[in-house]
Structures are given as structure tokens and as C-alpha cells.
Amino acid sequence: MFDIKARSDIEISSLAFNTWSVETLDMSLYIKNDGTYKGIEDDLSKWTWWANVTVQGMGLGNPTILEQRSFEPIIVKKQTKLGIYLTTSTNGAIMRLSKGEVEGRPFEANNDLVIYEGVGKRYPIDSGTIRPRMFNGHIGYVPINIPTPSPTIETSDLWVANTTFAPLQDTYIQRGKTDIVGKKAQLMVRSKPDRVALMKFDIRPLLIGTDNAPDQILSVKLRLYSMSQSDYGGLVSIIPGGNINEKTATWDTVPYGSENVGTPLASFRSVWPYKWYEVDITEAFREEGNIPGVFLLRISSDQENGAIYRARDGGSPNGPQLVVNFAYEPSSNKALAKLYGSNAPSQSPTVRPEWADAVVPRSPDRRYFNYNPRDSRYGPREWDNIWPDGELARLRRLRLDINRNRCMNGSRQSPQNLCETDAKCEEFHQPRPRVSVVVSLLVLLLECFPLQSNHLHLHFLFIQH
DSSP states (O other), X not given: OEEEEESSOEEEEEEEEOBSOOSEEEEEEEEETTSOSTTOTTOGGGSEEEEEEEEEOOOTTSXXXXXXXXXXXXXXXXXXXXXXXXXXXXXXXXXXXXXXXXXXXXXXXXXXXXXXXXXXXXXXXXXXXXXXXXXXXXXXXXXXXOOOOOOOOOOTTSEEEEEEEOOXXXXXXXXXXXXXXXXXXXXXXXXXXXXXXXXXXXXXXXTTTOSOGGGTEEEEEEXXXXXXXXXXXXXEEEEETOOOOTTTOOTTTSSOOSTTOSEEEEEEOOBOTTEEEEEEOGGGGOSXXXXXXXXXXXXXXXXXXXXXXXXXXXXXXXXOEEEEEEEEOTTTOHHHHHHHOOOOOOOOOSSOOOOOOOOOOSSOOXXXXXXXXXXXXTSGGGGGGOOXXXXXXXXXXXXXOGGGSOTTOSSSOOSSOOOOSSSOOOSOOOOOOGGGHHHHHHHHHHHHSOOOOOOOOOOOOOOOO
């Protein structure tokens, strides 16, 4: 378990580690996007599962590799930290690390990437931490270019809304083939044979009555649901005014097969099955007086390992989506006000709100709380008698549905609202004697992060740039 930091935009496509094993190993890869492993060393719920990969152990001194295409590449943006947790359920100290000096200190770096000292972990995640430790392995990556997000527009005096458009028509065409595939559930993109996906959209409802269109369109993103794995998801181009009929369109009946058709906007990088991917195509909708209302989006690829996306046909909710974020002024744009509303946008509070205790019925039913208020040792009659002597641990181990005891839920709440944010709380709202607050926190910290005295003998370090 360790952190890396990207000095430039990179895409991690393979990992290797050091192991004494020469048996088959079932590895699990987790990541902490835009963050660090610190503070979540023992809590798997705070990690994002990324892949399960079965590999053949290569023995000490030989990299055991999670090969390219064995997991979805990980995008790490410039100046962003990423936590990595690589583990296996195989019994024993399978992975071999090196003893570190200072946890969190950089120990390898190049122009693209910094690797920091981390920790060793026993399996499962909450059964032990050995610190500090240095990762022995390879990180296979390539530098990439991530497009700069579209510039923001000042909208303080405007109304902002989102809407999602489905294509009116979608299909794909294939060179040298006369079959009509418009009613199929797939959009195919590849070369050899050339296959080009086409989607027709109509966003004219957003342009009705708008005098200052460039200030209206804030962002436009194309979202596609991948049904295959590909190292390259395809180039997205726009054809303003383009038109197709999915019931008749073939390579020879529509003029959109040529690679020179349309204005390129963005590319899908590698894609993985059964996941949504999106690209920003806002630049095509910012030119004043020339925003396309009806247009085709064309997706093409120069790779034989092409991509397959879900089409709008077949009754699936995973068809193509065009997500448009826009701003408007209801008084001067009656059409949009009618469609999307004219109520003034709510403003963020400028002062800290006052939070009042929840109103408790005079004789609440026992189901009002997540405990029996009359008989429970955790009820109101016992509050003054509960001190930080281990009671907190017993509270945490109660078999209760914590999610039903949230602020602003309106039912099954504790009698005091101790949440002072707009977020929903998940903690027990159990008032404590004021004098014991600090001690209670110390008890909680010790229980959440017990001291460890375990150790492992770990060695061997190699790194590939």
C-alpha cells in the first residue's frame, strides 16, 4: 500500500511485484483516486476496487506482472496523488517489500512520476500494518494528453440547468458491406474492416429564443456505454447539419465513411466493458451565432482492436447520451423558462446556520429511536451515567441500522441534532457529558487505529520508468 504522484498526465496500464511464490496467485488491485492511503489503511470501504487478476508467480527477483489489458488503465492527472493497494488472499507473506526509512517520503522519481514509501499489509486489510515499507516492482505507464476543460462562464445572474439528449438516430456503417444495421443494439468502431459509428442529435429546444447563445451552453459531454475492451475508443468528430436514416444507412448510401469528414473534437482513450465513458465536446458549441442545432457525431478508429458501444435500440437505458449544461435568463428567454423553470436559484448561506434540537414527541413510540428510550442502557435515562470507559466501543458494536438514524431524515432519530452541516450524518447522535468529550475522542481514535507491533522481513527493490 503506497502513494504515487504524477508530474505529468499519465495512464498506468501494467503493474509488477516481487514474490517468492511460483504458484498461481489471485491478486486484487484497489486505488484511492486523488488522494492517499493514509488514514484508510484498515478500511477497505474507502478504497475503489479496480481489478481482480490471476497471475503466475515468477519467484524472487523476477517481476510477476499484471499485464497490460489485464485491468482497466488508471488515469492520473498532473500534480495528483493516487493511493495504490495491491493484495492477495493467498496465505503467507506472498509479496516481498523493502524496509523503508520514513513513511511518505519519496524514494523513486523521474520526470513523470514520484513513488513514496508506504506500508506493508497483512490480509485481510484490518489484520495488521507494517511500516514503513517500499514497493518492489514495476509501474508501467505512458504519458498522455488530457484536454484542458472548457473555460467557465460567469453565471451569477443566470439560471443554470442540465439536460440529457438521446440520439434521434444511431447506427454504424462498414466499408464494403451493404447490410443495414440501424436496428442493432451495438455501435461498432474499428479499422480493417472500417466501421464508423454515427449518431444524430437535435438540441434546438435549447436555442429557441436565445439572443446570446454562446453564454448559454456551458458544457457538452458525449457519454457512451462500452461493451468491449479496446486500447483506443475512437475519434469523435462533428458534422453540423448532417443527417442519416438508420433504416437505410450503409457505407455507400451516406457520405460519412471518409476519414476526412467532420471536425475532430475529442478522443476516447482505452475503454473497458460495461462502463460509461465521456468526452468533452464543448468547443463545437461556443461559437457565437453558429451553434449547431441538428448535427451528427461521427466516431472512427484507426485500430483493428476497435470498440463496441451500446446503441439506443434494444430497450436498454445505456444508449448514447449528450449531456448539456447551460445557463439562461428566464425573463428574456420564455421558451427555456417554460421548459426548465423560472424560480430564482438558491444562494449559498453567507452565515453559519443555527441548528436546533430535533423535536421529540411527548411520549414517543419505542420505534421512534434506534434504541428503546425507556429501557435501553443507551437511552436518555442513562446519558448522565455513560462515561468513556469502553461504553463507546459497545455503542459502535450495536446491531443497528445506522443509515436510518440520520439528520434531516424525519424519523427514527436520536433526540438531538448534532449535525452542523447540510450533509447527512451517519454517526450515533448520542449526547455525551461535556467534560468527557476529549477523552471520548481519544478512546475512539485508539479503537479505530490500534497500535501494531507486527513485522515482516521484506527486501529487493527494482523500478522501471
